Amino acid sequence: MLMRLISELGPWSWWLLGLVLLAAELALPGVFLVWIGIGALLTGLLSILLWTMGFWVWQLQFLVFATLAVAATFAGRRFLSGGEQVTDEPLLNQRGASLVGRTATLPEPIVNGRGRIRLDDTYWPVMGPDLPTGTKVKVVSGTGRDLVVEAA
Structure with a gap:
């Protein structure tokens, strides 16, 4: 049934997964599912471009998704860390x-x-x-x- 749904939705299945993950991020605490959702949306974008190509099989799609999800997670972590921030109250929580x-x-x-x-x-x-x-x-x-x- 899942494979039938994916084949019927085509490249939009990745978009659906990405939106479901982004919606789940709203319900669950933390900032983690958003990066996996972004990986799914980027895979969906690639799928729209490459869907008719013979090499764009589900195994390659999954590897691309996993790679993009890990890359988005590291990029997001680096983006959100922001490094040391200068403050006028350096001992506020100490x-x-x-x-x-x-x-x-x-x-x-x-x-x-x-x-x-x-x-x-x-x-x-x-x-x-x-x-x-x-x-x-x-x-x-x-x-x-x-x-x-x-x-x-």
């Missing part, structure tokens, strides 16, 4: 790194190199030298969720 240089007073002592401080409305786990309660500390770096502090 909250620990954005706190470097801030000072705070220890609400409790740092014991065995571990403690916590309050910055704004958040308590942060800290690492640093053992210090008593009430000592002013300065954040020198952020390692993951912990802040590294030293006496200010």
Whole structure:
């Protein structure tokens, strides 16, 4: 039945597949099916031009489709990556790194190199030298969720 449908639609079967894949991209998250759909549409374009040629058999069409889908995927990935973007907020999603240089007073002592401080409305786990309660500390770096502090 599928082969009959493909033979009846001729080169338009690739266009149909491409449009189905593009429509599926709207329903499914991610940006992947769009590149395979573009590969199918490009194969459909070639099929319109080459359909009457004797060498344009389904095996060659499938190889061309697979090649174009992979090429479109790599081209799309390169196009969407865009490289490093310059921003006025380079530490926007690096909250620990954005706190470097801030000072705070220890609400409790740092014991065995571990403690916590309050910055704004958040308590942060800290690492640093053992210090008593009430000592002013300065954040020198952020390692993951912990802040590294030293006496200010």
